[in-house]
Amino acid sequence: MDIMRLLRDKSPLPIxxxxxxxxxxxxxxxxxxxxxxxxxxxxxxxxxxxxAGADIILTYFALQAATYLCNQKR
Structure with missing residues (x-):
């Protein structure tokens, strides 16, 4: 994550x-x-x-996290 933060601080590209x-x-x-x-x-x-600077996160938790976030908005 430290490297990701360094990249985020130095680059405008998506991470x-x-x-x-x-x-x-x-x-x-x-x-x-x-x-x-x-x-x-x-x-x-x-x-x-x-x-840390991630614009995109690939995770096995994608469906579980999406469900959690949708339920938090209600």
Missing amino acids: AAYQVSGEYSMIKAGGVLKMIDEEKVMMESLMCLRR
Whole structure:
């Protein structure tokens, strides 16, 4: 994310980030085991990428995040 922030500060081009399957799996497993609040951790991990400068985020959480965001607007 530090590199993404450096790129964002130096370039006007769009930046894409990819959330790897291992991070997705850890968040899902932590949620199943009730060790974490899966939705909160999912959204925080995506927001971290956004804050670092990502314009586009590719993630296995795409449908879950979209559902969460749609429900927050109501």
